[in-house]
Amino acid sequence: MAHPSGPPPRTVGDLSESELISRITRQLPAAPEWMVVGIGDDAAIVEPARNRLEVFSVDASVEGIHFDRAFTPSSAIGHRALAVNLSDLAAMGAAPRLALLSLAMPARFPLDEFDGMIEGLTVLAARHRTVIAGGNLTRIDGPLVVDVTVVGSVKRRGVLTRGGARPGDEIYVTGSIGAAAAGLQMQRARLASTPTAHPALESCVQRYLYPEPRVRMGTLLGRNRAATACMDLSDGLADAVHQVAAASGFGAVVDADALPIDPDARLWFEHCRLDPVLEAVSGGDDYELLVAVRPRTRGRLAAATRHGGVRLTRIGVFTESQAVVLRRGGSERPLGQGFRHFR
Amino acid sequence: MAHPSGPPPRTVGDLSESELISRITRQLPAAPEWMVVGIGDDAAIVEPARNRLEVFSVDASVEGIHFDRAFTPSSAIGHRALAVNLSDLAAMGAAPRLALLSLAMPARFPLDEFDGMIEGLTVLAARHRTVIAGGNLTRIDGPLVVDVTVVGSVKRRGVLTRGGARPGDEIYVTGSIGAAAAGLQMQRARLASTPTAHPALESCVQRYLYPEPRVRMGTLLGRNRAATACMDLSDGLADAVHQVAAASGFGAVVDADALPIDPDARLWFEHCRLDPVLEAVSGGDDYELLVAVRPRTRGRLAAATRHGGVRLTRIGVFTESQAVVLRRGGSERPLGQGFRHFR
Numbered sequence: 001m002a003h004p005s006g007p008p009p010r011t012v013g014d015l016s017e018s019e020l021i022s023r024i025t026r027q028l029p030a031a032p033e034w035m036v037v038g039i040g041d042d043a044a045i046v047e048p049a050r051n052r053l054e055v056f057s058v059d060a061s062v063e064g065i066h067f068d069r070a071f072t073p074s075s076a077i078g079h080r081a082l083a084v085n086l087s088d089l090a091a092m093g094a095a096p097r098l099a100l101l102s103l104a105m106p107a108r109f110p111l112d113e114f115d116g117m118i119e120g121l122t123v124l125a126a127r128h129r130t131v132i133a134g135g136n137l138t139r140i141d142g143p144l145v146v147d148v149t150v151v152g153s154v155k156r157r158g159v160l161t162r163g164g165a166r167p168g169d170e171i172y173v174t175g176s177i178g179a180a181a182a183g184l185q186m187q188r189a190r191l192a193s194t195p196t197a198h199p200a201l202e203s204c205v206q207r208y209l210y211p212e213p214r215v216r217m218g219t220l221l222g223r224n225r226a227a228t229a230c231m232d233l234s235d236g237l238a239d240a241v242h243q244v245a246a247a248s249g250f251g252a253v254v255d256a257d258a259l260p261i262d263p264d265a266r267l268w269f270e271h272c273r274l275d276p277v278l279e280a281v282s283g284g285d286d287y288e289l290l291v292a293v294r295p296r297t298r299g300r301l302a303a304a305t306r307h308g309g310v311r312l313t314r315i316g317v318f319t320e321s322q323a324v325v326l327r328r329g330g331s332e333r334p335l336g337q338g339f340r341h342f343r
Numbered sequence: 344m345a346h347p348s349g350p351p352p353r354t355v356g357d358l359s360e361s362e363l364i365s366r367i368t369r370q371l372p373a374a375p376e377w378m379v380v381g382i383g384d385d386a387a388i389v390e391p392a393r394n395r396l397e398v399f400s401v402d403a404s405v406e407g408i409h410f411d412r413a414f415t416p417s418s419a420i421g422h423r424a425l426a427v428n429l430s431d432l433a434a435m436g437a438a439p440r441l442a443l444l445s446l447a448m449p450a451r452f453p454l455d456e457f458d459g460m461i462e463g464l465t466v467l468a469a470r471h472r473t474v475i476a477g478g479n480l481t482r483i484d485g486p487l488v489v490d491v492t493v494v495g496s497v498k499r500r501g502v503l504t505r506g507g508a509r510p511g512d513e514i515y516v517t518g519s520i521g522a523a524a525a526g527l528q529m530q531r532a533r534l535a536s537t538p539t540a541h542p543a544l545e546s547c548v549q550r551y552l553y554p555e556p557r558v559r560m561g562t563l564l565g566r567n568r569a570a571t572a573c574m575d576l577s578d579g580l581a582d583a584v585h586q587v588a589a590a591s592g593f594g595a596v597v598d599a600d601a602l603p604i605d606p607d608a609r610l611w612f613e614h615c616r617l618d619p620v621l622e623a624v625s626g627g628d629d630y631e632l633l634v635a636v637r638p639r640t641r642g643r644l645a646a647a648t649r650h651g652g653v654r655l656t657r658i659g660v661f662t663e664s665q666a667v668v669l670r671r672g673g674s675e676r677p678l679g680q681g682f683r684h685f686r
Contacts (some may be wrong), residue, residue, distance in 0.1 A: 014686050020685060036396055040590070041504050042434040042574060043400035045497070048391040053379055056476060057386035058443045064484045091385040099400045102445075107685065133399060139685060140543055142485025143408045147445050149401055149492040153463050154388070161384050231385060247383070342355050342363060342450065342482060 005322040012114050012230050013107030017137050023115060024101075027122045028132055035098075035131060044133040046098065052153035055094035059084045063143035071187040074113035076209035078120030081146040084234060086128055086213035086293040087287040091232040093160035093222020094152030098126050101135035104145040112266075117146070128215050158222035160230035162247035165292035170229050171252060172291040172301070174214050177237055178265035178276065181243060181283025183208030186268065211287040216307035218289060227301035229292035231300065238281045238335045241316070245324050248292070254281070254316035254335055256328035277328065282336060349555045356450030356458050359478050364456060365442075370465045371475055378441075378474060387476040389441065395478060395496035398437035406486035413529040415525030417456035419552035421463030423448020424489040429471055429556035430630040434575040436503035439471050439558065444478035445490040452487060460489070471558050501565035503573035505590035508635035512571050514595060514659040515634040515644070517651075519555050521578055521608035521619065524626025526551030529611060546607050554630040560651035561632060569643035572635035581624045581678045583633040584659075588667050591635070597624070597659035597678055600670035618669065623681060635661060 012020060031038045048054065051137065061081040063069055070306055071075075082099060089096050098167035100123065105114070124131055183204035214232075221227040230242045237259075244251045261280045269276040269302065291312065293301060306313050316327075325332040356365060364382065374381045380388035391397065406412055412420075425442060432439050446462065468475055473493065526547035557575075564570040572591055574583045580602075588595045594663070602625045605666040612619040635656065636644060648655055659670075668675040 014347050015685055017685055037435070037502065037504055041506075042400045042431040043495070045396050045398050045435060045437075045502060048395075048397050052391075053388050054391050055388050056441070056443055056492075056494065058445045058477065058479050058490070060445050060447055060479050060481050060488075060490065062447050062481055065482050088385040092380070092385065092388060094388075098399070100399055100492060102401045102403050102492075104405050104488055105685075131645070132403065136401050136403050136490075137685070138403050138405055139408050139486065140486065145403075145483065145488050145489075145490075147401070147403065147446055147479075147490040149399075149443060149445075151387070151399065151494075156379070159380065159388060159428050161380055163384075205653075211428045231437065240481060301526055330396075340358055340359055342480070 001295045006015055010111040011107060012105050012109045012111055014111070020114070020137055024118050027118055029126060031131060035133065036082065039134050042164065046133065047095065049153040051155065051284065053090050053156055053159065055152040055154055057085050057088040058147065058149040060086065061146040071190055072209065074116030075120030078117035078208050079124050079212060079225060081148045082121045082124050083211045083213045083287060085148045085150040086130070086215055087232040087234065089150055089152040090213050090215045090218030091160065091230050091289055092154060093158045093218055094154040095219050095229065096130040096150055098131040098133040100133060100149040102136045102147040103135065104138050104140035105151065106142065106144065107139055109144060119296060128133065154222060160218070160222045160227055161308045162229055162231045162244045165229040165244055165248035165250060167250050167318055167320045168291040169294050169312050170311045171254065171320045172293055172314050173237065173242065173260065174217055174261045174288040174312055175310045176262040177233065178185045178269070178280030178283055178286060178288050179204045179207035179262035180211060180285035181279055182265035183270040184285065185272065201264050201268050204262065204268060208285055213287055213308060214289045217304060217310055220308045221291060221306040222302045224303060226290045226293060226297055226304055228294055231290050232284040233288045234284060236282050236284045237290065237309070238267060242324050244290060246294060248318065251321040251323045253319055254326050256326055258313065258315045260313040278336065281326070297338055353447050353451045353452060355454055356639040357454070362647050363457070363480055366396040366632070367461050368576055370461055372411050372469060374474060376478065380476050389476065392440065392496040392606050393497065396499055396502065398432055398435050398495040398497055399492065400431040401492040402449055402492065403429065413534055413538040415552060417459030418463030420489060421460035422467050422553050424491045425464045425467050426556045426630060428491045428493040429473065429558055430575040430577065432493055432495040432557045433496060433556050433561030433575050434503065434632055436501045436561055436573065438562050439473040439493055439495045441474040441476040441494045442468060443476060443492040446478070447481050447483035447488040449485065449487065450482055451643065457500045496547040497565060503561070503565045505572055505574050505587050506678055508587055508591035508593060508661045510593050510661055510663045512635040513596065513641065513657050514584065514661065515636055515655045515657050516580065516603065517560055517631040517655055518653045519577065519603045519611070521623030521626055522547045522550035523554060523628035524603035524622055525608035525611040527628065528615070531675045544607050545610050547605065547611060547651040549613040551628055554628065556630055557632045557653060560647060560653055563647040563651045564634060567643045567646060569636060569640055570634045571637055574633050576629040576631045576633060577627060579625050579627045580633065584678060587635060587668050588632060588661065594662045594666045595659055596675070597669050599669055600655065601658045603656040621679065658683060
């Protein structure tokens, strides 16, 4: 981002709030008919979806905590801020409808990065038919904060929660795990000038920067009643298994050999002399879905896989015991998940 | 806030995220029946209100920009963060239903201030029947950021927007203006050790710290079709008149002698040798409503005033001209509102 000559780059501090809002709205498609009052008034007004429940989620992305601007392009900051929220909707079986964007920006935030961030967010929003309905812009004497609220809709019988798993239900996970954690490690290694191993590992970096929320799969699993419980992997697979087991009141066994560890991520972890299984189950940012499935409804997964755009892999089973364990080479150990301080 | 002896105060960094969430949920009343899935899953799920449109607003409160922790008690931080959002709903004629709370907190944020902030927010929420439906907690290496999203509901025919005023419509404002700006000035003067003038001015400080959103008045004005346009005064009366005039495509004349300037605020401004009129029209944080009223429906204001809990004062009129002016002692001047950089 060096500008060796010429005027310094323009920053968001050079513009008024209304000029910044215009730079957002010019990137947005026409609003749908159900949007009664859009951006520009005190609040947005919409018609609710017919015969649907409404689903709300909010998630913040904070510079220095959730992303490092040194290796996260501005478009990825915008993409991820929305993706983590769409992933929450997917985990409830809900289809997204709209998003509200609240930005706290340092005055020196470059205008081209502002535009790139908005583009990353709006491109993902368009792909998932999510209307940017409003938001808030403010200054901050501190790090960039991107707070996104999403609103989705779901039929009552299509709702997925964390609490419906029963002993004997099988545990599935979408896609593959470990790639985002490997990608983040690679980026940090690059920043520290540690030479990287393998050009193929770029795929991991992309998985970290541009996670694809499993929106289609989540709504399909809810609609065809294939899943008894669901949660996304924002804080890693081990955490998700613990959370669903706790919310359902049971335990779980995860089979290490069955885990769909991303092949490039495995190469990276081995290169770093790390245990691929432990890295993949504890690493966050995958935004895959963990799904509990009753064995007799397993057949419904075929249709979900056909149309959901991503594979499903069986990795374990929920158990009567309260313990959550990792089975590996014939032995079992607790599936790690330490006490995490807020600090 | 000195702790001269004993152990240092506990901070949010001493607790886990789930422990912090428990400290919030224990302050919340039982959820209503329309809350299908509440706090603790990936997202909240609610039944929409019958035959209503839905209204969404988000507003951030950033330490150092919107509040100064040196003179803003933690309960006021929580109160204001919700109040500014409820005020936006009121300006649309909407009744609040629920709120989502996204907090970015430094690890050193004292736990008692965290509790106080949540209490300030939940007490106001209870008063306006607003359900805290979910949220997000994260750490920040920087200032405290309190991001609140509110969801309200309104009948289609009760919607108020900024854009409905016509020439001849009279301009009304709820309550009084200037007190919050005076209160903020007083707090800053105290911080700089400038002696304050008058104990009666405490009322201004309270108005700044604990603004009362005009929720009841907003919904009444929408329901009885008394108002043709409405906006809240978050950025001051002059700004609101400009915004409504611009959105409606007309101009306005505001009568300085008619302005309901808070008497204590007037005392304070005069004590500081400031012009009370200019301070009161430019000062923010009042969270009153600016309302446009067609003269022939003026009679409907009586009922709104009777049940709305706050008076309405006529302060001017919208005009064919594009100009927005302040009439004072027979002469007119532009109603000030400078270009505000985002910086």
